[in-house]
Amino acid sequence: MIRNMTCEKVRSLLSAYIDSELDYQELRQVELHLLDCTYCQEECRSLRATKDLLGMLESPQLPREFWPELKERINSHSVSEFYRRLLVRVLVPACALLALAILPIALSSNTGASKGLTEAKTDLVEPYIREYVISELDRPFSDKTSLGFVATAQAVTMYSSDLLEPYGHPTPHKGVTPSGQTGRKTQIDAFKRVMFLSPK
Amino acid sequence: MVKRLAAVTILCLLIASSLATLQGPRTVFASKLPLPERSGDISFSDPEVAISIIEQVAEKSGSVSYKATKTVILWHPSGTSACISNIIHKAPNFTKTEYLPSSASACGFRTVISDGKSTWHYEPSLQVVFHMPETSSLPGNDKSEGSQKTRDMLLIKANYKISLVSTENLVGRQAYVIGLEPRYPGNPSRRIWVDKEYPFILKTEQYRPDGTMSSVSFYNQIEFFPELSDDLFRLDIPPNVAKVELPVSGDLMPLDRLEREADFPIPVPGFIPTGYVIEGGILSLYKTFPAAHIRLTDGLNTISYFVSPGIIRDTGVQDNILSMSDISGANIVKWSGKGYDFTLVSEVDQLLLEKMARSVSVAHAPGKPPQKPFSQYLSRFFYQLFLIDR
Numbered sequence: 001m002i003r004n005m006t007c008e009k010v011r012s013l014l015s016a017y018i019d020s021e022l023d024y025q026e027l028r029q030v031e032l033h034l035l036d037c038t039y040c041q042e043e044c045r046s047l048r049a050t051k052d053l054l055g056m057l058e059s060p061q062l063p064r065e066f067w068p069e070l071k072e073r074i075n076s077h078s079v080s081e082f083y084r085r086l087l088v089r090v091l092v093p094a095c096a097l098l099a100l101a102i103l104p105i106a107l108s109s110n111t112g113a114s115k116g117l118t119e120a121k122t123d124l125v126e127p128y129i130r131e132y133v134i135s136e137l138d139r140p141f142s143d144k145t146s147l148g149f150v151a152t153a154q155a156v157t158m159y160s161s162d163l164l165e166p167y168g169h170p171t172p173h174k175g176v177t178p179s180g181q182t183g184r185k186t187q188i189d190a191f192k193r194v195m196f197l198s199p200k
Numbered sequence: 201m202v203k204r205l206a207a208v209t210i211l212c213l214l215i216a217s218s219l220a221t222l223q224g225p226r227t228v229f230a231s232k233l234p235l236p237e238r239s240g241d242i243s244f245s246d247p248e249v250a251i252s253i254i255e256q257v258a259e260k261s262g263s264v265s266y267k268a269t270k271t272v273i274l275w276h277p278s279g280t281s282a283c284i285s286n287i288i289h290k291a292p293n294f295t296k297t298e299y300l301p302s303s304a305s306a307c308g309f310r311t312v313i314s315d316g317k318s319t320w321h322y323e324p325s326l327q328v329v330f331h332m333p334e335t336s337s338l339p340g341n342d343k344s345e346g347s348q349k350t351r352d353m354l355l356i357k358a359n360y361k362i363s364l365v366s367t368e369n370l371v372g373r374q375a376y377v378i379g380l381e382p383r384y385p386g387n388p389s390r391r392i393w394v395d396k397e398y399p400f401i402l403k404t405e406q407y408r409p410d411g412t413m414s415s416v417s418f419y420n421q422i423e424f425f426p427e428l429s430d431d432l433f434r435l436d437i438p439p440n441v442a443k444v445e446l447p448v449s450g451d452l453m454p455l456d457r458l459e460r461e462a463d464f465p466i467p468v469p470g471f472i473p474t475g476y477v478i479e480g481g482i483l484s485l486y487k488t489f490p491a492a493h494i495r496l497t498d499g500l501n502t503i504s505y506f507v508s509p510g511i512i513r514d515t516g517v518q519d520n521i522l523s524m525s526d527i528s529g530a531n532i533v534k535w536s537g538k539g540y541d542f543t544l545v546s547e548v549d550q551l552l553l554e555k556m557a558r559s560v561s562v563a564h565a566p567g568k569p570p571q572k573p574f575s576q577y578l579s580r581f582f583y584q585l586f587l588i589d590r
Contacts (some may be wrong), residue, residue, distance in 0.1 A: 032551050132504040132545040135495050140258035140352050143404045143417045146272040148312055149283055152321050155330050
């Protein structure tokens with residue numbers, strides 16, 4: 001899940017950004033957004049200028065009776081007001097949070113589709129990485145030894161994990177090797193083609 | 201006496217010239233480099249010097265034969281991978297790499313041999329040989345190789361600040377240290393050590409966009425232009441070894457042709473990181489797992505964008521984006537929506553990939569005819585109304 005760093009979101013964080021109150025991740029996202037958004041850059045400049053201006057103003061002196069009056073007003077709230085606020089501010093959000101927590105659990109246990117979706121998203125990255133690495137080999141200063149190391153490791157992973165079996169590909173026989181090392185049966189005929197992936 | 205002296209002189213000259221001919225490739229780099237031999241005279245501030253060095257590396261590094269031992273270390277979120285390999289290369293096409301077993305690489309002994317037409321990867325622990333034809337041997341690829349290198353160099357010059365940082369001694373050799381710093385944020389940077397005598401990279405350090413090192417590879421020992429017989433590049437495979445054919449990527453093609461051949465509409469990201477160009481697309485050859493692979497590059501790095509008709513169709517909404525990373529150091533961003541699965545793989549900053557992901561808008565699901573927008577129906581209605589009235 002990523003945070004959707006829109007202009008609106010960035011602007012809501014600008015004040016904290018200027019005050020250096022953002023965590024590292026948020027700071028990176030805001031800075032990345034500011035790099036190519038002139039609108040937010042302008043907003044940031046404007047906010048910074050306002051803050052600088054405010055910082056230059058002197059703090060006004062409070063009247064002597066301010067604090068006793070404030071204390072008196074806080075204590076004068078009725079009990080019914082207290083319960084109404086408890087309901088609105090505590091119980092309703094608590095119920096909503098509980099419902100939100102239960103809903104995904106209920107959905108994941110009941111629908112196969114959601115389970116399949118999760119699997120579809122987390123599996124099957126090896127062929128993509130392999131194709132990416134092969135593309136990188138074409139670049140002028142790519143380090144072919146390290147790319148070869150990764151590409152061969154991916155080939156081994158793809159072969160070892162029976163990657164494409166759920167998608168109808170024939171896979172080599174499983175079994176016990178003479179050496180007992182790999183758990184995969186050796187082909188009896190030397191160079192017998194094992195087409196677990198379809199070439200062009 | 202004079203005749204003898206003249207004969208000896210001519211003989212010496214002949215020997216010297218034949219030696220120079222034999223050692224031709226050795227002197228190519230040094231003689232063509234604009235750098236003077238004395239390091240005191242090197243102009244570190246002139247970017248043209250560094251550019252000239254890397255241009256020659258891009259053009260000629262494959263023409264240097266060598267025998268070496270090399271170390272590769274990769275840092276990734278789940279840990280560190282390292283391997284040591286023995287490499288022999290006979291210019292221009294023969295290369296044999298033996299990855300030695302180590303606890304750090306979690307792999308056994310592995311041999312990879314390439315003859316310019318095919319790559320053979322022998323995995324003794326699995327008793328398997330993987331075979332893959334190389335893309336350069338596919339028809340039509342030879343003519344585009346040179347133009348691709350030229351284009352990549354132009355892109356690198358536009359997108360990276362290239363500088364000669366210093367000169368250093370490395371594995372008993374003098375080397376130029378060249379820095380490639382991205383002009384645009386979110387891209388990895390690189391530092392390469394180029395041998396002073398030959399156009400050859402002795403060491404590479406790669407850094408993530410945040411400045412942390414992601415990989416280093418360097419030669420522990422290297423010998424240039426050794427005697428290498430062709431037999432060294434023959435793979436002696438024991439009997440009872442299975443051969444596995446791996447698919448190979450085809451030619452890059454323009455996106456309109458890719459869409460026609462894929463037989464499904466391919467949504468293209470609305471946002472492409474600054475400095476990157478779409479170099480084309482290829483069709484994945486995993487037949488029951490079809491995917492269009494669009495390649496973007498800034499000359500130095502690649503962004504691979506895969507579009508595949510989804511395993512679960514018509515989910516309707518754009519699902520959450522899943523980001524992860526791989527031992528190669530690549531960032532992977534996966535998401536799905538409206539009957540498609542999408543994947544982005546690259547070493548550029550994850551946030552840039554996520555921004556690309558969010559910019560993909562799917563008009564309609566694969567296999568369905570495109571829906572006409574309401575405005576088209578409306579204009580058609582008024583058009584017909586107009587015709588009838590007239």
